[in-house]
Amino acid sequence: MKNTADNVVIIGASHAAAEVISTLRKAGWEGKITLIGDEENLPYQRPPLSKAYYSGDINTDKLAIKNPSFYEMTKVGLVLGARADSVDRANKEVVLENGTRVSYTKLVLATGTRARLLPVEGADAPCIKYLRTVADVDDIKSTLAPGGKLLIVGAGYIGLEVAASAIKQGIEVIVLEAQERVLARVTSEPVSAFYQDIHRQAGVDLRLGVGLKRFVTKEDENFAELADGELVKFDCAIIGIGVIPNVELAEHAGLACDNGIIVDEFTQTEDPDIYAVGDCSNHPSQIYQKRIRLESVPNAVAQAKTAALSICGDNRVYDQLPWFWSDQYDVKLQTAGLMQEHDEVVVEGDVAARKFTVSYFRGGKMIALDAINSPALFMKAKKRICMDLQVDN
Amino acid sequence: MATITYIEHSGAKHEVEVKNGSTVMEGAVDNMLDGIIGECGGCCSCATCHVIVDSAWYEKLDAPDETETEMLDAVPEPTPTSRLSCQITVSDELDGLVVQMPEEQF
Structure with missing residues (x-):
C-alpha cells in the first residue's frame, strides 16, 4: 500500500x-x-x-x-x-x-x-520516591519491609491505590493531602467520603487539609514536618501529586x-x-x-x-467517551464520562454495602457516572451518556 | 500450551497456540486477531473481550465471579455461555477450546 x-x-x-x-x-x-x-x-x-x-x-x-x-x-x-x-x-x-x-x-x-515534583525543602532526599516505572516500584519495595512506615503525599488515584496495596502487606501507611477531601480533582464529595472511610477502616492514617513544610533527616531518621510543626516519621515517602x-x-x-x-x-x-x-x-x-x-x-x-x-489514509474522527477505573481493596471504581460542570448529583444503591453509583447531570442530561462495585450500571451509563450528549451536538 | 480456536463473527476460524498462564484475551491480541479488543488490559473493567464459549467447554471452565457476571449482563448480546476472555487463564486442560467473538467487537 x-x-x-x-x-x-x-x-x-x-x-x-x-x-x-x-x-x-x-x-x-x-x-x-x-x-x-x-x-x-x-x-x-x-x-x-x-x-x-x-x-x-x-x-x-x-x-x-x-x-x-x-x-x-x-x-x-x-x-x-x-x-x-x-x-x-x-x-x-x-x-x-x-x-x-x-x-x-x-x-x-x-x-x-x-510525575510532578514536590517543591519543598528536602524533597531530593533518597527516601523520597515517585512511582512511574517498574524500576520505581522495585526500588520502593526494596526499601520497605513489613512493619515499615510509608508516607504518601497526595490522595489521588496513585496515592490511594498504593496505600491499599501497601497496607495489605503489613506496611504502616500515612497519607497527607492538602485538600479537604481525597480525589478532589476527579470526583464528587459522596465518592471522596466513601474512599476516606474505606481507607480509614483499613487502618490508613489519612490526614486531610494538611500542609507539608519540608522533609528533615535527624540521626538517620526521616521526618515530614507539617505546617503546624508536627514531625511525622517515615521510612520511605511516595509523592503522588499529579x-x-x-x-x-x-x-x-x-x-x-x-x-x-x-x-x-x-x-x-x-x-x-x-x-x-x-x-x-x-x-x-x-x-x-x-x-x-x-x-x-x-x-x-x-x-x-x-x-x-x-x-494509512483512513481518517476517522476520534470521539470516545472518556472512562477510567481504579481498584482499591475489594472495591472497583469505574467512571464513565467527565463530571466537571454538573448541576445535579444523584446517589443510588447501598453505600454501606460498598455497592452504589453516583450520577452527574447537567441540564437534565447525564454527563458522567461513578460506579462502585456496580459494573453493569457502569456499562449501561456509558451508553446512556453517549445518547444524552449526542442529542446535544 | 493449548491450541485455541477463535471464530470471528463472519465465520473465519483462527487456530492459535497460547502459552499456559496467558489469558484467552491475550492469546487473541498478541496474535492480532480481530474481535477481541481488551481495552482495560485484562482487569475485568471494560467488557471488550466478550466471547461465546462452545457449550461443551463452558462447564469445564471455572465459574465467573460476581464482577464478570454483572459485566456480562450488560454486554449488547449476552448468551448463556458468554464469558470475558480476560478472565479465562490458559492451561493444558484447555487444549482444543473453541470461542466465538460477537459482532459488537468488530
Missing part, C-alpha cells in the same frame, strides 16, 4: 505504541515501523504498578502489553533504552541523545507524562502545546506528518465540546488506533 522504505516512528514504548503497531499492520502498512523508548523494557502496563504489581499478585511477564513475539511478527525496529533528544522537522528525522538520527515518514509522539505532560520534544520542534500537544480530531498536530496520542495530547472532545487532555489507557489506545488509521 505504501513504499516499503517508508517508516512510521513511534516515540514512547507505551500502550499507545503497541496499538499503533497492531493497527498499522492490520490496516496493511507495509513500510517500516520503529519504536523508540527510553526504558529498556518492551511496552508494559502502568496501571498495575500501583495495584497488582505492587502487591506482588503479578510479575513483569504479566505486565507486558504484548508477547515479545508480537514485535517480531510485526517486524518492528526496536530502539529501547534510548532517549529522543529532538525532532528535526525540516529533515524529518528524530535525533537521539547519542546523536543517532532516525528518519521518519510519519512520526507518532506517545511521550506520556512524568503529572506533567511530556511536551518538550514537540515544543522544541515548534509545535503548538497547551496542557499537552495540540492535536485535531484525527490526533494530528499542525504538522501533518506528526501525530500525538495518549496522555501527552490535548485533543478536541466532540462529546463535551471542549479541548481535553486525559490520563487514561482507553484514551491512549483509541487515539493510537485513530492515528494509525489516519497514517
